[in-house]
Amino acid sequence: MExxxxxxxxxxxxxxxxxxxxxxxxxxxxxxVGVLPGLGGPxxxxxxxxxxxxxxxxxxxxxLSSIYWGALFGGAITSILFNIPGEAWSVATTFDGYxxxxxxxxxxxxxxxxxxxxxxxxxxxxxxxxxxxLISSFALKFGPPEFFAVYLLTFCxxxxxxxxxxxxxxxxxxxxxxxxxxxxxxxxxxxxxxxGSSDLLRGINFxxxxxGLFGISEILLTxxxxxxxxxxxxxxxxxxxxxxxxxxxxxxVTLLRSSFIGCWLGITPGGAIAASFMGYNLAKRFSKDPExxxxxxxxxxxxxxxxxxxxxxxxLLPMLALGIPGSGTxxxxxxxxxxxxxxxxxxxxxxxxxxxxxxxxxxxxxxxxGLVLVLTTVPIFASILRVPFAAVAPMIVVSCAxxxxxxxxxxxxxxxxxxxxxxxxxxKKISIPLAPFTLALVLGSRAEDAFRLSMIGSGGDMRxxxxxxxxxxITTLSIILLFWPVIDQAFGRVGRLWRPLKTTG
Amino acid sequence: MSNSEIEIVVDDPTAPEADSPAVTDTxxxxxxxxxxxxxxxxxxxxxxxxxxxxxxxxxxxxxxFPFYLSVILAGASLYGLVATLLTSxxxxxxxxxxxxxxxxxAVFFPTLLFCLATQYLGLxxxxxLLIAGFMRLIGKIAWWKSLLTAFIFTALMFVTxxxxxxxxxxxxxxEAAFGx
Numbered sequence: 001m002e003x004x005x006x007x008x009x010x011x012x013x014x015x016x017x018x019x020x021x022x023x024x025x026x027x028x029x030x031x032x033v034g035v036l037p038g039l040g041g042p043x044x045x046x047x048x049x050x051x052x053x054x055x056x057x058x059x060x061x062x063x064l065s066s067i068y069w070g071a072l073f074g075g076a077i078t079s080i081l082f083n084i085p086g087e088a089w090s091v092a093t094t095f096d097g098y099x100x101x102x103x104x105x106x107x108x109x110x111x112x113x114x115x116x117x118x119x120x121x122x123x124x125x126x127x128x129x130x131x132x133x134l135i136s137s138f139a140l141k142f143g144p145p146e147f148f149a150v151y152l153l154t155f156c157x158x159x160x161x162x163x164x165x166x167x168x169x170x171x172x173x174x175x176x177x178x179x180x181x182x183x184x185x186x187x188x189x190x191x192x193x194x195x196g197s198s199d200l201l202r203g204i205n206f207x208x209x210x211x212g213l214f215g216i217s218e219i220l221l222t223x224x225x226x227x228x229x230x231x232x233x234x235x236x237x238x239x240x241x242x243x244x245x246x247x248x249x250x251x252x253v254t255l256l257r258s259s260f261i262g263c264w265l266g267i268t269p270g271g272a273i274a275a276s277f278m279g280y281n282l283a284k285r286f287s288k289d290p291e292x293x294x295x296x297x298x299x300x301x302x303x304x305x306x307x308x309x310x311x312x313x314x315x316l317l318p319m320l321a322l323g324i325p326g327s328g329t330x331x332x333x334x335x336x337x338x339x340x341x342x343x344x345x346x347x348x349x350x351x352x353x354x355x356x357x358x359x360x361x362x363x364x365x366x367x368x369x370g371l372v373l374v375l376t377t378v379p380i381f382a383s384i385l386r387v388p389f390a391a392v393a394p395m396i397v398v399s400c401a402x403x404x405x406x407x408x409x410x411x412x413x414x415x416x417x418x419x420x421x422x423x424x425x426x427x428k429k430i431s432i433p434l435a436p437f438t439l440a441l442v443l444g445s446r447a448e449d450a451f452r453l454s455m456i457g458s459g460g461d462m463r464x465x466x467x468x469x470x471x472x473x474i475t476t477l478s479i480i481l482l483f484w485p486v487i488d489q490a491f492g493r494v495g496r497l498w499r500p501l502k503t504t505g
Numbered sequence: 506m507s508n509s510e511i512e513i514v515v516d517d518p519t520a521p522e523a524d525s526p527a528v529t530d531t532x533x534x535x536x537x538x539x540x541x542x543x544x545x546x547x548x549x550x551x552x553x554x555x556x557x558x559x560x561x562x563x564x565x566x567x568x569x570f571p572f573y574l575s576v577i578l579a580g581a582s583l584y585g586l587v588a589t590l591l592t593s594x595x596x597x598x599x600x601x602x603x604x605x606x607x608x609x610x611a612v613f614f615p616t617l618l619f620c621l622a623t624q625y626l627g628l629x630x631x632x633x634l635l636i637a638g639f640m641r642l643i644g645k646i647a648w649w650k651s652l653l654t655a656f657i658f659t660a661l662m663f664v665t666x667x668x669x670x671x672x673x674x675x676x677x678x679x680e681a682a683f684g685x
Contacts, residue, residue: 050666050670050672051665051666051670051672053670053672054670054671054672165585165588167581167582167584167585167588168581168585170577170578170580170581171542171578171581171582171585174574174575174577174578174581175542175545175578177571177574178546178549178571178574178575178578181570181571181574185567187563187564187567188563188566188567190556190557190567192552192553192556192567192568192571193549193552193553193571195552216616219612220609220612220613223608223609223611223612224601224605224608224609388640388644388646389644390639390640390643390644390645390646391636391640391644391646391654393612393639394615394619394632394635394636394639394640395636395658397612397615397616397619397635398619398628398632398635398636398658398659398662399662401619401620401623401628401632402628402662402666402672402674405623405628405674405675406666406672406674409673411623411624411675414620414623414624415620418616418617418620421616422613425609426534426538427538429531429534429600429601430531430534430535430538430600432538448570448571451565451570452564452565452569452570455564455565456563456564460560460564460565
């Protein structure tokens with residue numbers, strides 16, 4: 001119960017007007033970016049990151065994670081009211097959410113979505129509260145070989161479990177790792193891959209790349225599509241909320257199953273998108289009446305939303321405990337930690353108790369405040385969509401540029417951001433996944449350091465990665481995961497649940 | 506329930522036509538990207554080889570780790586190139602249609618100009634020009650609305666970043682005239 005005491009301490013850290021105000025601002029901004037087309041969780045967090053540069057780490061992380069919760073909530077609004085998933089993980093929510101809105105049950109669907117988001121996050125936060133300290137204290141015993149093995153596991157599971165073409169994931173990941181190495185080598189002090197450029201000397205900043213890849217490229221992609229929309233405006237009355245909540249216990253199996261799927265996929269780098277589809281498909285499969293799905297069944301909203309949020313939240317668990325982000329957004333938060341001068345990894349729980357427990361406590365508080373906020377302000381946010389994209393797009397571009405420049409005060413970074421914008425646009429269109437790239441870029445130098453330190457320790461003997469039971473089993477598991485598709489085929493249909501099945505919406 | 510509902514309708518008059526001809530297909534783009542990545546891998550691989558990919562007394566040299574990564578990148582891009590060339594031409598999807606490309610260019614080039622303007626005029630002036638110009642010329646929004654929005658947004662950014670949060674942005678002659 002040590003965790004409980006520390007959690008209470010975390011709440012005590014949070015209970016200042018300044019932090020509560022920042023949380024509200026973060027949530028509002030988050031819902032805003034979640035609702036706007038062409039902006040999402042990772043973009044929003046990346047663009048707004050510069051706001052936090054001069055804050056202390058605790059205020060900064062509270063604000064950023066609130067943006068993240070807000071974006072998760074916001075995605076549901078457009079899916080249900082306009083049939084436009086603001087985020088990829090909200091796609092499954094449109095299957096039943098939009099039909100409900102068409103039947104005039106928009107308020108009910110929104111309440112269901114927000115409530116299940118809340119439940120999903122809550123389950124994941126509970127998991128983090130009790131599991132993260134254990135994992136991190138375990139990880140304190142890790143040496144460089146163990147850390148390298150864990151990084152290897154992360155990368156391999158992306159390749160093996162990802163839904164994209166394997167070679168595309170490998171391209172994205174090796175490119176990220178390579179670019180992470182540009183600049184001064186941290187071990188020997190030698191310059192590499194700079195080609196005599198003084199701008200490349202600093203290296204390629206992770207956040208600049210993220211702002212370009214997600215922010216700028218998303219605007220280019222959004223412009224390609226027809227931006228006309230037609231939907232319903234709805235306000236939520238207390239009576240509807242209570243009615244939906246009264247029925248909640250009936251769906252406990254669905255909620256629990258989706259939370260579990262979400263937590264699992266969030267910790268392993270599978271992501272919220274896979275989780276939401278899987279949650280939906282399983283709810284449909286186990287339902288007594290699968291035909292009614294897709295026609296406005298409330299369970300079809302509960303299942304994907306719970307899973308998406310559980311997964312989005314659980315992705316923070318490996319980030320906190322091991323310094324390995326489980327999702328793109330978690331990777332950006334990790335980049336933030338480094339900007340604020342914190343060293344992500346298991347030591348965080350020892351050296352920065354206030355910060356970690358403040359963050360965990362803010363997950364509870366942020367979700368409760370977020371739930372109340374979205375339930376009461378839906379009509380306002382829905383009407384944001386009336387603002388023409390021609391006004392929103394240039395503002396996003398400016399925000400991206402401010403974000404990119406602020407990180408290192410370098411004009412070069414604004415150009416780099418533009419370049420990454422184009423790269424991101426092309427990569428997305430030919431379905432080279434960006435998440436492995438992001439992860440590789442943020443973990444690259446630490447993975448390399450871990451590798452080289454292990455090599456120095458062992459005198460260049462690769463067998464160091466099998467030198468004891470722990471590191472040996474992680475390394476072996478990584479290799480199994482890398483070749484998982486092959487093994488999977490051999491074992492037949494066992495792995496079918498790993499991929500979201502194509503569903504007819 | 507239904508009387509509390511208002512329909513929200515937003516139109517997009519400049520939307521790209523659905524039947525616009527394709528400029529290029531994904532197959533071509535994939536092949537080009539794979540070639541470019543192959544070139545990049547070769548370039549970075551060479552640079553790392555020059556740095557040193559062997560081992561010395563302190564362990565692997567600086568180029569060791571990135572060199573093997575460029576080998577992996579080269580391998581994966583080569584595989585991608587071959588796989589793309591082997592797929593049938595019919596299976597390829599449209600990468601971008603002409604109308605879509607026009608719209609993308611309508612955002613990309615203003616953004617490019619904005620970056621240039623930031624370099625010489627400072628970020629805030631560039632931001633004002635981008636927002637006002639984009640809203641008016643691309644979005645066909647009334648002049649006064651465009652100018653007002655641009656001014657308010659830029660001023661808000663200035664107050665938030667330069668004054669409230671001490672995040673200093675690049676400045677140009679206009680800010681200098683006001684003493685910033």
